[in-house]
Amino acid sequence: MLETNIPSGPIEQKWENCRSHMMLVNPANRRKHKVIVVGSGLAGAAAAATLGQQGYPVHNFTFHDSPRRAHSIAAQGGINAAKNYRNDGDSIFRLFYDTVKGGDFRAREANVYRLAEISVNIIDQCVAQGVPFAREYGGLLDTRSFGGVQVQRTFYARGQTGQQLLLGAYQALEEQIAAGTVTMHTRCEMLDVVMVDGQARGIITRDLRTGAVQAHTADVVILATGGYGNVFYLSTNAMNSNTTAIWRAHKRGAFFGNPCFTQIHPTCIPRSSEHQSKLTLMSESLRNDGRVWVPKKKGETRKANQIPEDERDYFLERRYPSFGNLVPRDVASRAAKEVCDEGYGIGPNGTPGGLGVYLDFGAAIKRLGLEAIKERYGNLFEIYERITGEDAYKEPMRIYPAVHYTMGGLWVDYNLMTTIPGLFAGGEANFSDHGANRLGASALMQGLADGYFVLPATVPNYIASNKFKPVSETDAEFVQALEENKKWLQSLFDIKGERTPDSFHKQLGDIMWEYCGMARNAEGLTKAIKEIKDLKAEFWKNLKLIGKGEELNQSLEKANRIADFLELGILMCTDALERGESCGGHFRTESQTAEGEAMRNDEQFAYVSAWQWQGPDQPEKLFKDPLTFEHVHLTQRSYK
């Protein structure tokens, strides 16, 4: 049975009551409890800095050369908060409601309410740190609209909000590093969680510079290692983003929640060639002022600017008149895929039949003036021009959906603890708040809520309510885990086959995109599971590694991660197959309304899927964590 530990009482009081009754650790005793934080993005850096400030000796691990390289830095559009500065009808309840609805009613009410409550504190915290949020002429914080909502609650710093927030968290982290409470371990990749008497008591890492495999002890381990979108090979994630930390924790007993819930973001720069190794996002905030369209005529050869207004199909505005271009991401992505599948898409230089749709700022530039658009989105237009060589002030951008975010992740209870006692997960690494689809500008909100506010309350509570026997790196559990991981790495070298790690990754990505992407069905998923199993078998027979283990070796780093992606891919397809309904980003072609919209099945599927590892090549076991809705009325989502 899964224990969610959701506090009793009215939803508005759950977190406050829970927080007020949590056990505390005496300041003098805090230095006796070492905390490991893996990951240094928004969630990881915020948690490490805050716990360090509380007085715990924190060890923060990242595979980057600096915490500033964490992928949170790439977030563009903004961060939601129910401040209601605009006085346009926003409230904590409305942010809560929008998030649950946007997630297609597959998230826990209590968690999401807490997130909406904390959102307000996050802005204060970040302003106090000096994060340069955009301000209006009078000096007040500015906000803008984002998809799936009808209020303007998104705080932003041009198109680089993630970067500015990360710099804030990084400064807080650096302050603690200088104070000696946080010890930073850069270029260290986590390989495993070490369990002692059923508790997470440490980790195994590989130093990417020297190849040294080492054990580290702690009383608590927090994973804030981001999402696993790179299972698709091509995604907007950084090349290094991977699933290894959470997957190894999964193999040690942490349940995996909703693995198939993936977000395909509608506004990315289309893929240009097969050499491409990553995709680039264009912030959703662009849909505030950009209008999405394709030519009405199939095979249209004229350039965008030569196509008159009445020969353009503004398909989002046509299909969803009340939300228009600001429908949620899953809805916009599917609509773009559909028009392209029907042959209306646009290729490079306006060639017909390609995989792309126009995002047009012509009307906004006319209405607001060029300067206003430059002010709002200048750096995004520059990114676009550098990558495509096109000037989006003069001709429309071309965009296409791409994998962007994974709502699934390690299953956690209300305290963000996984099913392994002492192992917590924050940010994108957990499954907790976004249900089957994340609304724009909510990832930064969740990462910082977890890192600055939730974990710094729940981790001390865990420490105060448990006993910890002394452990050392020379204990049998650590020595054994160390040996197992060294053997695992050696086994990759021992294959001595013909194919590079990348070639397996690419093939896995193709299978995932084809069968577990924007549209899924039983036949395709069954096929995908078989194909990935075959690919996994080939990987372990025919992998070719160059170099050695005891040195910088990117070939080994990749192979180590791809071995996990292969197993995760099987679980994602298994989960997608099991969930025979459509919800949010999970679109099962068997379950759609007459108009082609996602059709949920609340009677059968109103639960979180939590999967338990059963051993190599064994089918995983499904546990259902039921979702009950007391404050939100379950409706078929409509943005029409």
Place this chain on the structure above:
Amino acid sequence: MKFALKVWRQHDANAAGSFVDYEIDGITADMSFLEMIDAQRKALAQG
């Protein structure tokens, strides 16, 4: 397009490095510099 590359190769911080010449074919105009390096790396990894 065909490119002649001069790549600095150095095994580790203590090793003496040197430039190595490579020729790579099949580079298209829309590829970035890093994608070209990726393609070269792939060719080397496949041996």
